[in-house]
Structure formats: structure tokens, C-alpha cells
Amino acid sequence: MRLRLRGPRVPGAGVTSEEPAGTVQENSEESGDEAVTGAQTATRVLSAPAIFAAPLVSAAATVRRRSQRVWWLPGWVFAAVTQFPALLAVAWLVPGIGTLLAGRLLPLPMLIIFVPLALALCYFAMRQAPVRWREPAVAQGAPGAADGAVRRRSDVPAVAVIATVAIATGFAVWQAVYHSGQVIVVSDPGVYLQYGYWIAVHGSARIPASAAAFGAVPGLNFGSTGFFTANGTITPAFMPGLPLVLAGGMWLAGLPGALLMAPVIGGCAVLSFAGLVGRLVGARWAPAGALVLAVLLPEQYVSRAPFAEPLVQVLLFGGLCLLADSFAGGPGFGGRGRGMAPAMLLAGLGGVALGLTVLVSIGSLSILLPAFPALALMFVLRRPQAGPFGIGLFAGVACSLYAGLVLARPYLSSISAELHLFGLSAGVFGLVTALVAPLAFPGVRRWVRRVFVARPWGRLPSLGSVVKWAAVVLPVLVVAGFAIRPYVQVTRGQTDPAVISYVADLQRLAHLPVDGRRQYYESSLDWVFWYLGIPAVLLAVAGAAALGWRWASAAAGERADREALTLARLWGLPILIIGWSVVTVLWDPAELPDQPWASHRLVPVVLPGLILLGLWGSSRLVAWAVAVGASRWTAVAVATCCVLAMAIPGAVTSLSPGLAARPSVGHSSSALAKFVSRVQFPGAGTSATYGGSLEAVSRLCSAIGQDASVVFVDAGTANSLSQVVRGVCGQPAASAAGASPLAISQVVGSIVRADRRPVLLGASRSQLAVFGASLGAMPRLVLSLHTAGDAAVLTGPPAGTWPVTYTVWMAAPAGLGSGGGL
Structure with missing residues (x-):
């Protein structure tokens, strides 16, 4: 008789095949004790190679068994660490702007208010954080996923969390090593630093001109670059959000501490962006998002000196992460049975974070314009998150605008032309919002649905088919239009004599035709190619087209796609912000055209948005490879190639790798050592x-x-x-x-x-x-x-x-x- 053993096996230990086991048992029935002795000898022989492996295998099995009890921990940690920077920023900026408006910005009161507020926000937000997200058909295309298995709720791998945090930390350390010491006012970073120094020491944004110290002599000028004079008072030329954060660094370690706040904020920005990638594309793609953003020269440039853009990224991406977390569970919220209260709390905090981006940069008003029609659509669909999100958004924007009017009115007056253009754009978005509002009535929705799927005269395509193809073609046309723009347009319009002289000097230095009025805005897409690369842009176009096709197909009723609704909830506001910002910034960067200075306009949304869409396109390409029968390792190879295609061009621009003329080692060294010693990275990134x-x-x-x-x-x-x-x-x-x-x-x-x-x-x-x-x-x-x-x-x-x-x-x-x- 042959016995078939069942249950778990320990590889390499005990009996390794069924045949010897059966033979031993049959012989034991025939020959008694002699057979038993033979079986014991065989067991000792078979177990000898596994003496050292068995404890390790047993320990691994124990760890695996116990880790199943805390399966939720990696997802919760990922949600917590990517929410953390935005929550801390909110907890610091809200009391900071209040005390600064009162002229009482002092370290002890700020500490007393900030610590409990930060603990409260982190506790209530992270306590409600989801442990996994609805990732529609993305898990199958992610590196390391099961062989083509579609999981509507995929767990977050611990290695993805560790890699994401490591990349963000490494980026912050890298920028701290090469940080810029702009104490002297050269451009915006110097202004921000001096602003932060003043409020840290004096507690008020009002800088007295002290005209009495010069006697009664007319004609003296108390203003300078970045500082306006009005009624005997000097006013900084920027919004107070970043200076409030720099003031905290001043209190900790003086001017060196304030200078090192820029790399810290930059690392937090990379972490927040990785969190958004993990929520929208998949947690396994979060380290890739952090890596691609970290190697870009513009991101490094604004993270080495006090620029406002990284703090805008922290609040923007963190706010979008909180909003995405509010949609992660619906009833039961992540399967923990807490109802919709956690979703509403996270949505409200996300709205506050988005609104406070205006406190950091007045240009964030343009970034937030798409939020208003999106908010109207949330109300139309009766999402419980709509109310808290709208209240938080309006509260953050109102607080920021009030602070700007009180503390930076001369600065806002100096950019009145830009604010007028913003007002016109806001009017257009208000019209779009008004058109969305009637959809709240069921009869209007049914009529729109009939019009969308109807085929006039039986031959023409339906409006849904037209929209579907337009969603695919539109991203291609936009990129193609910006690509041919340099051949049909030369942008001129600079009127500032100092800027005209500066541009002319740069043109003479580069042996270019001298025309100081040129703005070079027609080459804005080339700026993206220089820093991000053509493959990433093509993948972003493919990702945007895939999203548009899927949404339009679901709206046209061609297929019942519940996952498309999940995509719409998660991607709706981010895709609107990305599309609007990419078009408006590339059309009119509104900056001096010299690089790398002009590249800071691409930092808040344009480059991260294209990376996000590129990673989505990569995930769809990997998912398609799995769908046609590719193996797991083939899918991993495709994903790796996509990530490298996005990361290598940016790294080359940042590092400018090359070979020195002579090796720095002796003649007796090996050829490999001589080659390595010749490798240099003299780029701006180092x-x-x-x-x-x-x-x-x-x-x-x-x-x-x-x-x-x-x-x-x-x-x-x-x-x-x-x-x-x-x-x-x-x-x-x-x-x-x-x-x-x-x-x-x-x-x-x-x-x-x-x-x-x-x-x-x-x-x-x-x-x-x-x-x-x-x-x-x-x-x-x-x-x-x-x-x-x-x-x-x-x-x-x-x-x-x-x-x-x-x-x-x-x-x-x-x-x-x-x-x-x-």
C-alpha cells in the first residue's frame, strides 16, 4: 500500500519523494525491525542536507504566518507617511498666518499651538486612512503582481513603502549636500530667505523704513529687489506661506537652518507625489514616480534654495492624496465599518490643503480653477465628500487671499495684469460650473444621456463616439501643436528695460541674434523635452488618451464599466488640474526665458503631471502585455524599461556624465579602475x-x-x-x-x-x-x-x-x- 502525504511540506527536509516512503512502509510490514532500521537510516541520509536550512525555513514560515495578522500595516504606513507632510504644513501655516497677521509671530506660542494641532490632525486623519485602494485593473500590470490576476483591492507591498521613503530621504540628503547659500538677494530665494529671517526675529511682516535714522533728507530710496515701500513701511513682494516655514528653520538653527529647510521641503514634495502615484496608478509604481521626479533638474533646482514651488507641491499633492483617500472605501470605508464620517473628514482636510497653496504662491489660484467644476460635479453626483471638500477649499483660499491683501497688497497691485487675466479665466470656469449644475436634475441627466448615445439620421456617428475619439486625439493634437509652434511663431513682448538688457547680454554671450524683446515661449515644449525626455511625454500622451477613451466609452454606454467610475472618482480632479496647467503654462510661462530659472514654472504641476500620466500609460502597457499572455518576468521587464525610459533622460540632463581626459589613479591600476576614475558628473545636479x-x-x-x-x-x-x-x-x-x-x-x-x-x-x-x-x-x-x-x-x-x-x-x-x- 502507498500512502500519499498531504499538508504543507518543508523543502529539503524529511522525505523528499513518495516512492521511497512507500517502499519503506511495505518492507516494514514484511521484515519487522530490520525494515524499521533501514527507514531510520534513509531518513537520516535525506535530512542531512537540510539541517541548516530547516531553522531558516521554519523562521520564514513563522514570520509569514504572523505577518498575515498585520496585512494592513504596509498600506496604512504608506497612507500615513504620504499624508504626513501636508498635514504638518497645514498645522504650521494656519496658526502661523494668524499670529503673523496679529504681529505676534513668536516661537513659544507657535510651538504651543502647532504641536497639539499637528498631533490632532495626524491622529484623526491617519486613524481614518485606508489600508488599500481600489486599483481598477492596475494591479495586474504592476511589477510584482500575481500572474495576470485582477484584484479590485490590492495590498501595498512593504518593499514599495520602504523604497518610496528611501528615495525621498535620499533626495533630501542629496539636495542638502548641494544646497544653495543664497543669503544675498539674487532672485526670489534670497527674497524669501530675508522675509523669513525678518518675521522670525521681529514677529511681523511690516519692515520699518527708519527714515529718521537718516535725518530730514528727501530723495532716499528704501526699496530694493523684492521689497516695496509704501507709507514709510517696507513690504515683502511675496505671499507669506514659505517665509513662515523658513522662520521655523531660523528658530531651530539660525540662517543655516533656514537654508536647509529647502531640501527638507523638497524631500517631502517627492514623498507626497509618490503618494499620489500610489493612489492613482498603483502602490508598486510609487517608487518609480518618486525616482523619476527626483532625478529631474528643475525639481533639484527648486529644492536647493528657498523656492515656493516645493511647498506648493506638498500641499497640492497631499491634498489630492487626502481627497483620493476619502473615495477609497465608500460605505464601510476600507472594510472597517466606520460609515462616511472618515471620508468627509479626509475630504475636508484635502480641501484645506489645496486652498492653502494660495498662501504659498498667488499663482496657485490658476492651478485650483478646475476644482470648482469638479466640485459642482461632486454635488451633482451627491457625493458626501462634496460639502466638506468645498468648505475646506473655500476656507483655505479665503484665508490666503485675506493674508495677501493685508500683508502683500503692493505686490498684488504690481501683478494686477496677471490677476485680471486670472479673473477672466475664473469667469470661464464659472460658466462651466453653471453648465454642470443642471445635471443635478434626473430628467436633465436622462436627456443628456439620450443625446449622447443617439445617432442622428441613422448614419452619422453618435455624440458619444465623437467624444470618445476626441478624447484620444486631443492630447496628441495639443502636443503636436506645441511641437510645431517654434516653426510658426516667435514670441516677443518684453517691455522691462532691465530684462531686455539682460536677455540681450545672454544672446551676445551665446552668439545669438540680439533681440532683447524675445521671450522664447514658443520653445516651452522643448524645455520639457530637455528635462523630462521625449519617451516620458509620449507615454503621458498615451496615458491621457487611454483614460479619455475608457471614460468616454463608459459614458456612451458601450460597456458597463464599474471600474471606469472608480477611475473617474480618483482621477477626475487631478486630470483636470494637469490638463489645464500643462496647456496654460506651456502657452505662456510668464517668466524670464533663461534656464534653469524658467524651469521652476514647470515644477508645481507640469512635470509631475506628465510623469503621473506617463506612469499610468506604462501601467496600461504592462497590463496589456499580461493580457496577451506575457509571463510575470516579461511584465516586470516591460515595466522596468518604461521607468528607465522616463528616468534616464532626466538623469543625463541633471548629471551631464562624461569622461575626464586622464584617470586619477596610478599607472599600475586596472583598466576598470582607470575607467571609473575618469567618470565625472559635472552637471548642475552635482x-x-x-x-x-x-x-x-x-x-x-x-x-x-x-x-x-x-x-x-x-x-x-x-x-x-x-x-x-x-x-x-x-x-x-x-x-x-x-x-x-x-x-x-x-x-x-x-x-x-x-x-x-x-x-x-x-x-x-x-x-x-x-x-x-x-x-x-x-x-x-x-x-x-x-x-x-x-x-x-x-x-x-x-x-x-x-x-x-x-x-x-x-x-x-x-x-x-x-x-x-x-
Whole structure:
């Protein structure tokens, strides 16, 4: 008789085949003890190779058995860590803007309010976070999924969570190593840093001009780059969201801490984007999304200096993640039986996060315009999330606009033309919202459905068929239109004399035809190709077409596709925001055209949106490969190729890999060692900028000393250092650029009569030599900084840096020594 063993086997241990087992049993019936001894010998022989493997296999089985009890943990951790940055930002910005409006921004009150608020938001949001999401037919196409099995609720692999967090952390560390030290006001990062420094030290956004420190002398200019003057007060030229975050870094570690806040926010932005990828495409694609975004030079560029775009990404992507989580479960919410209250809570928090993007950048108003027709459609479909989401969105936007009107009114007045254009766009979206509203009536919906599927005269295609094909063709036409734009249009229209001169200088440097009025906006799609690559754009077009085809097919009634409804809930608002932002930003970037500066306009939505659509297209390609019978490893290979096709072009632009002329190792080294030593990465992604600025500013403040009234005789020096002197050095500053020697002598005398010490600063010794005799002191060099800045290029991506020099000479009256310091 032959026994067939059932139940789990331990590979390599015990009996490894059925035949020997049967033989041993039959012999034991015939020959008694001798057969038993033979069976024991055979068992010892077969078990010997597995002596060391058996404990490991047993431990693995135990871990697998126990891990089944916490199957929900990876999904919950993924939801929590990708919500965390946006929740912390909301918890910091809400009390921060309140105390700043009151002129009482202080570290202790902020800490007392922020900590419990952050704990409360994280507790209530993460407690309700779903542990898995409806991923319609995506799990089958994801790397590592079961062989073609379609799962409506796929678990989140622990390795995907670990990889996502590791990539985001590595990105933050990378940017911290190569962070920019823009303490001197060169562009927006310097303005943001000085804004954050001032409110951290003084608790108010109102900067006094301190005209009394210069006596009663008219004609002095107290404004500078990024700072407006009105009614004796200096007002920063930006929204206060990012400066509030930089103020927290100031309180922690001074100016170095504020500078390192940019890499931290950049890492959080990558993490938030990966969370959105995991919710819309699949958790297994989240590390790919984080990787592709992390290797892009524009993302690195804005994460090394205090730019507003990464914080906008944190709030935007985090808000969309919270909204997607609110749709993850419906009744029962993730199978935990909590009803719709968690969904409404998450939707409300998502609306607040989206609304607060305006507090960081006024340009976010344009990004949020598609949210209003989407909100109307949510009300039409009677989604319980609509009310909380709308309230949170309107509350965040209203709070942000009120703060802007109070703290940055001169700045908003300076961009009134852009705000007027935004008003027109808002009117168009209001009309679309009004057209959506009648769909709330069932009779209107039935009539629209009949019109959608009807075929006029029996021969013409139905409106649904036309819409379906239009959804496929439209992304292709948009990209094709931007591709041929440089051949049919040359954009001109710059009117600022300083910008015209700057562009002309760059054109002469690059041996281009000199035309300072050119804006180069017709090449905006080329900017995307330089940084993201053509394969990613093609995959994004394919992904957008696939989404449109599926939605239109379901709406036309050609198939009952419940998964298409799930796609519409998750993708509806993100696809509207992506489509609107891509078209409007590429048509009119509204920035200086030099790279990498202009690339920061692509950062908030354009590049991440194309990556998101590209990963969706990749997932559909992998799913199609599985559907036609491809093996699991073939599907993994297809997914890997798609991700590499999206990541390699961006990495090449960022790193600019190349070979040195000679190896840095000795002649006796191997050929491989010589080759490796020749590999170099001199690109902008591995180049730090404006190093040494903090030390140079410290020396300047020490040279100026205390009780000084600083007068700049050079406009360029005044624009770069006026707020630095006023904020970091703590001394009043004004510009008398262009004034005659007699007028400046009168300013000096007025300062002396006001019991202050006059200090003149200029860019060269010759500018101050004429005042040396009247002041009784010869000019001396107080700041000489030779550093590196981003190389500005008009017709291609930047390949590195170029030298930048700052020189400041000072003249002060003899007998009035300087002292003190920072």
C-alpha cells in the first residue's frame, strides 16, 4: 500500500519523494525491525542536507504566518507617511498666518499651538486612512503582481513603502549636500530667505523704513529687489506661506537652518507625489514616480534654495492624496465599518490643503480653477465628500487671499495684469460650473444621456463616439501643436528695460541674434523635452488618451464599466488640474526665458503631471502585455524599461556624465579602475551655488558695526544687500544711487546730526573715493566673494555653473570705529 502525504511540506527536509516512503512502509510490514532500521537510516541520509536550512525555513514560515495578522500595516504606513507632510504644513501655516497677521509671530506660542494641532490632525486623519485602494485593473500590470490576476483591492507591498521613503530621504540628503547659500538677494530665494529671517526675529511682516535714522533728507530710496515701500513701511513682494516655514528653520538653527529647510521641503514634495502615484496608478509604481521626479533638474533646482514651488507641491499633492483617500472605501470605508464620517473628514482636510497653496504662491489660484467644476460635479453626483471638500477649499483660499491683501497688497497691485487675466479665466470656469449644475436634475441627466448615445439620421456617428475619439486625439493634437509652434511663431513682448538688457547680454554671450524683446515661449515644449525626455511625454500622451477613451466609452454606454467610475472618482480632479496647467503654462510661462530659472514654472504641476500620466500609460502597457499572455518576468521587464525610459533622460540632463581626459589613479591600476576614475558628473545636479555667502555677510555686518545708517551709492549693490543690512545686520539702509557728491555729502551730514554713524557702501573703490576726503576716511574692501552661480542659457538646458563675484567697498568717518557683529 502507498500512502500519499498531504499538508504543507518543508523543502529539503524529511522525505523528499513518495516512492521511497512507500517502499519503506511495505518492507516494514514484511521484515519487522530490520525494515524499521533501514527507514531510520534513509531518513537520516535525506535530512542531512537540510539541517541548516530547516531553522531558516521554519523562521520564514513563522514570520509569514504572523505577518498575515498585520496585512494592513504596509498600506496604512504608506497612507500615513504620504499624508504626513501636508498635514504638518497645514498645522504650521494656519496658526502661523494668524499670529503673523496679529504681529505676534513668536516661537513659544507657535510651538504651543502647532504641536497639539499637528498631533490632532495626524491622529484623526491617519486613524481614518485606508489600508488599500481600489486599483481598477492596475494591479495586474504592476511589477510584482500575481500572474495576470485582477484584484479590485490590492495590498501595498512593504518593499514599495520602504523604497518610496528611501528615495525621498535620499533626495533630501542629496539636495542638502548641494544646497544653495543664497543669503544675498539674487532672485526670489534670497527674497524669501530675508522675509523669513525678518518675521522670525521681529514677529511681523511690516519692515520699518527708519527714515529718521537718516535725518530730514528727501530723495532716499528704501526699496530694493523684492521689497516695496509704501507709507514709510517696507513690504515683502511675496505671499507669506514659505517665509513662515523658513522662520521655523531660523528658530531651530539660525540662517543655516533656514537654508536647509529647502531640501527638507523638497524631500517631502517627492514623498507626497509618490503618494499620489500610489493612489492613482498603483502602490508598486510609487517608487518609480518618486525616482523619476527626483532625478529631474528643475525639481533639484527648486529644492536647493528657498523656492515656493516645493511647498506648493506638498500641499497640492497631499491634498489630492487626502481627497483620493476619502473615495477609497465608500460605505464601510476600507472594510472597517466606520460609515462616511472618515471620508468627509479626509475630504475636508484635502480641501484645506489645496486652498492653502494660495498662501504659498498667488499663482496657485490658476492651478485650483478646475476644482470648482469638479466640485459642482461632486454635488451633482451627491457625493458626501462634496460639502466638506468645498468648505475646506473655500476656507483655505479665503484665508490666503485675506493674508495677501493685508500683508502683500503692493505686490498684488504690481501683478494686477496677471490677476485680471486670472479673473477672466475664473469667469470661464464659472460658466462651466453653471453648465454642470443642471445635471443635478434626473430628467436633465436622462436627456443628456439620450443625446449622447443617439445617432442622428441613422448614419452619422453618435455624440458619444465623437467624444470618445476626441478624447484620444486631443492630447496628441495639443502636443503636436506645441511641437510645431517654434516653426510658426516667435514670441516677443518684453517691455522691462532691465530684462531686455539682460536677455540681450545672454544672446551676445551665446552668439545669438540680439533681440532683447524675445521671450522664447514658443520653445516651452522643448524645455520639457530637455528635462523630462521625449519617451516620458509620449507615454503621458498615451496615458491621457487611454483614460479619455475608457471614460468616454463608459459614458456612451458601450460597456458597463464599474471600474471606469472608480477611475473617474480618483482621477477626475487631478486630470483636470494637469490638463489645464500643462496647456496654460506651456502657452505662456510668464517668466524670464533663461534656464534653469524658467524651469521652476514647470515644477508645481507640469512635470509631475506628465510623469503621473506617463506612469499610468506604462501601467496600461504592462497590463496589456499580461493580457496577451506575457509571463510575470516579461511584465516586470516591460515595466522596468518604461521607468528607465522616463528616468534616464532626466538623469543625463541633471548629471551631464562624461569622461575626464586622464584617470586619477596610478599607472599600475586596472583598466576598470582607470575607467571609473575618469567618470565625472559635472552637471548642475552635482553643483552647489553661492557657497560662502553666509560667511561673507557675517564679515560685512561686523565691518558695518552698530549705530550705523547705511547708504548705498550703487543701485546693484543696494538691490542685493539693502534688506540683508536691514535684516541680518540690523542697521537702517537706504539707497542714494545716482545722487551727486554734493547730495550724498548732505545725507552724511544729516546722519551725523541725527547722532548716527554714516556708512557708505559701493561696488568699487572709485565710487567711494570721491567721498573719502569729506568723510575723513579712505574706502576699504569689506566684502569680496568669489563663488559659483547657475549658468544662464537661453536655447538649452544648463550644464553647470559659472563664476559669480560680489565686491563691496565701505567708507566711514574717521574716529568712529566699527564694532560688534551679528
